[in-house]
Amino acid sequence: MSRTLDHLLDRNVAWADAKTRHDPEFFRRMEAQQTPHYLWIGCSDSRVTANDVLGLDPGEVFVHRNIANIVHTSDLNILSVLAFAVEHLRVQHVIVCGHYNCGGIVRALSDERGAMLDHWLQPVTVLYRKHRAVFDAMAPHVRLDRLCELNIEMQVRRLAATPIIENAWARGQELHLHGWIYAIGDGLIRDLGPHLSSIGERDNLRALDECVLAPSTPVIRAHRPAASCCGGQCGGGHDAG
């Protein structure tokens, strides 16, 4: 095994060359400032990278990622990112984007305990245990898909409860929160919700416990023919890689 990472550094040079081939000023523009309109809060999973799945260039999306895209309201990392994005960059949209077949959610559904990861996943685990009878009545792939979706709905709610978001809305700043889910198996994002743009909308949101019994429907923007067992109507979760 090589001690150096020359192959990655070579790829970096090739990438920078390709970027400037048709746009010689690209990096000089980047150097001047960043003005992203979006904050992406996603999973650390190596297959779900914000710029790639959104088709955006550097400079277009501010990013925070952690295992299972959890919004811990005592996490200085996410709070610092959120405050900087909202108060300094003044992003207009905050997107919580999870994904089907999330390893963090698989762990939360398991009976394994005691690792640091289990502390991190506690909000998801608590939701699962609270409604265990409902979840355990589902087929395993449906259970995993549903908890992946509910985790996103929960994190949007937690985000909307932070003073950073509340204060932005209170002072009249335009700021929209979105809950999305990505399917690794087809590369497409589903709009799951909730969509929140004000304290009033947040306060009128149905309780997460209700969502467990009456799931939201993930909306895909453009269906493509899928070679799966259900023609892509399942939400794409159980056939994801």
Ligand code: ZN
């Ligand atoms: Zn994940």
